[in-house]
Amino acid sequence: MKGKIEISVELCKGCEFCVITCPQKIIVLSDRFNATGYFPAVVTEMAKCTGCAICAEMCPEVAIEVWRDERGQDLGI
Ligand code: SF4
Ligand code: SF4
Numbered sequence: 641m642k643g644k645i646e647i648s649v650e651l652c653k654g655c656e657f658c659v660i661t662c663p664q665k666i667i668v669l670s671d672r673f674n675a676t677g678y679f680p681a682v683v684t685e686m687a688k689c690t691g692c693a694i695c696a697e698m699c700p701e702v703a704i705e706v707w708r709d710e711r712g713q714d715l716g717i
Contacts, residue, residue: 643691643708645683651703652680658695658704664688667695 647658647667652674658681659667666688669679681703683689691708 643689643693643706644686645689645691645695645707646705647681647683648701648703648705649674649680650676651701652678653701654678654680655700656681657698657700661698662695663692664690 649670653676654669656669659669664685666683666685667681668684670682671679674680691706693706693708696702696704696706
């Protein structure tokens with residue numbers, strides 16, 4: 641199963657819940673702050689995303705969208 645996520649930079653408050661809980665360890669905080677002064681989460685290696693959606697479930701700001709391909713095909717990211 642391949643997945644991809646999209647993080648809303650402006651909704652993110654940099655709490656790091658997604659960073660800590662992603663099993664693939666592919667989310668980090670950016671070194672550039674957003675419009676409200678938080679350092680938002682960004683994905684380092686989208687190709688490793690499984691689409692497990694743990695990051696989205698943990699996000700208190702509902703800032704993460706997840707897509708997955710159940711056939712295991714690469715989503716082209
Ligand atoms: S969907 Fe799963 S593997 Fe992909 S970034 Fe989120 S927690 Fe990590
Ligand atoms: S869990 Fe949500 S608010 Fe917290 S760092 Fe990740 S995307 Fe940002």
